[in-house]
Amino acid sequence: MPHMPSxxxxxxVLSLFRIVIGLLFACHGAVTLFGVLGGPHGQAPTAGQWPGWWAAVIQLTAGALVLIGLGTRPAALLCSGSMAYAxxxxxxxxxxxxxENGGEGAVLFCWAFLLIAALGPGQWSLTALLNRLACRRKEVSTHLSNA
Structure with missing residues (x-):
């Protein structure tokens, strides 16, 4: 049997994958809404316009949440669904x-976000940091109450 990586x-690696995918997706939203980061890509949609403005808002906000690792699973599921729709x-x-149809990006983002939704944010995420801090506070509180 070949040697498997540790x-x-x-x-x-999961955390880095989540960070890169979230950043790329958030950048798409920023380009569409604000014409930054290499934009504009045509006329920016007006606020509330279906589906362009809503898609860009999802890309920017949910992509940023995936990037930082906060509310990762629901945000990634929303991103995945929006790319399936697209x-x-x-x-x-x-x-x-x-x-044939130019949809490689939508398919790749859809499946990448579905993977993130299934596996979670990884150890390098804001959620993991907040959980570690909460555990430490609980340990300190328990230690002080037992003293």
Whole structure:
């Protein structure tokens, strides 16, 4: 059997994957809403316009939440669903396969966010940090009350 990489790399790699995917997705939202980071890509949608403005808001806010690792699972699920919608509504009509219809990005983001939603944020996340701090506070509180 070939040598398998150590499990000690799983959580850091998951965290890095989440950070990169969240950053890229948030950048798409920033480009669409504010014309920054290499934008503008056409006319910015007006506030509340369906689906462009809402998609950009999801990309920016949920992508940022995934990036920092706060509310990661629901945010990633929302991102995944928005990319499934984008694929089936905006790309599928132009051809059966993503390479035909220009939907590779939507498919990749959809599945990447579904993976993040299933596996969670990893050890390098704001949620993990807050959990560690809460455990330490509880330990200190328990220690002080027993003293």
């Amino acid at each position: 499990a000690k790399f799983e959580q850091p 694929y089936f509504v905006h790309h599928q009509g132009d051809g059966l396969f993503p390479l």
